[in-house]
Amino acid sequence: MSVQLTREQFYAQQPQITRSLRELYEASTQQLDERLVCLVLLRSSQLNGCAFCLHMHDEHARRVGETPDRLAQIAAWHEARCFSERERAALAWTDALTQLAIHAPSEAQRAQLAEHFSVEERVNLSALIVTINSWNRFAVGFSFTPGE
Template sequence: MSTQLSREQFYAQQPEITRSLVKLYEASTRKFDERLVCLVLLRSSQLNGCAFCLHMHDEHARRVGETPDRLAQLAAWHEARCFSERERAALAWTEALTQLAIQAPSEAQKAQLAEHFSVEEQVNLSALIVTINGWNRIAVGFSFTPGE
């Protein structure tokens, strides 16, 4: 008997969890440009080493018009000049919330976020980051296969 839980088994075992994560994603992304959403999803997935989510969100990013050049530079966004100040603030916040175990968000990161995002957007962006971190942990924990 296999102890490896498949993606389908995970979803079937507790469908309310899946629906809840999808609803949280939908609620948090309604007012954001899809390309910004994709950058956040991809950066968090890079940091968490989630190949399943990287594959899925890379395809999504390309479908909504993200360029291969920007996607290639995302892991080094600190040095890349192709990201706007708003995108940089979102990526910095993504890293801060994704890496809480290393260090809490700094006052400078909070100020940068507030400079480029309304209070409502800050809440929504944070909820989006919570959502992708949840999905990353599920996908990595149960070894979901990219392209499934």
């Protein structure tokens, strides 16, 4: 009996889970710029140590016009000057929701988010973060291979 679970085995075992996560992703990305979506996906995947998702979303980000310089600075976005205030608010929210066990989102983070995103966008952004955190946990938990 193999302890390694391939993506194909995962998908075949519970197709409804895969379908539901894809539907949540599709719904959550409405009204959000695709480059911003990529930044959020990459940041959450960095925090969760998900090599599979980092590989996949880095390729996606480059396809939609994200620059290698900005991609290299996501890990240090707090001090990087290449991100807009809107992007910084999204990245701060990503950090907060991805690291709930360390600290809950602050009132200042909620205010920063509200300054740059509508209510619907905040819900969509939060759902996107929930989605990538779910995918990260499956990919890391089952050791999905980057580039697979």
